[in-house]
Amino acid sequence: MDGLFNLAKILLGLILNQLTVWNKDVRFYCVNDSSGSPIAYFYFDPYSCPSEKRGGAWMDEVVARSPVFSQGGGSPRLPVAHMVCNVMPSVGDKPSLVTFREVSMVAFSSGH
Ligand SMILES: *[C@@H]1O[C@H](CO)[C@@H](O)[C@H](O)[C@H]1NC(C)=O
16 A cells, blocks of 8 residues: 555655555555645555455445535535455464455556
């Protein structure tokens, strides 16, 4: 993820900051433009959880960017997306190792 975020910074000028969430495995990020202003948010839920998730990987919006709050001169509502994968979590002292296919799945699903 660090490599992917570094690419996003180099290629697109985007800065990703991890914010805290209620779940130890789900990460929440704020996406800032190159001037440091937030432009979007996304949840990243990487790990397989067979009892709660179907297989595969997918991404969708939670809410879209909307001008609805900007009519009185306020800021627009920023978009929030979620990205869900099924990577095996780390077990004990064995790290979570991903396959090349899983890396490309994360990279391509985040490129929407
Ligand atoms: C990104 O935006 C958030 C929200 O305004 C701000 O708290 C954070 O410091 C910004 N981060 C960077 C690296 O600009």
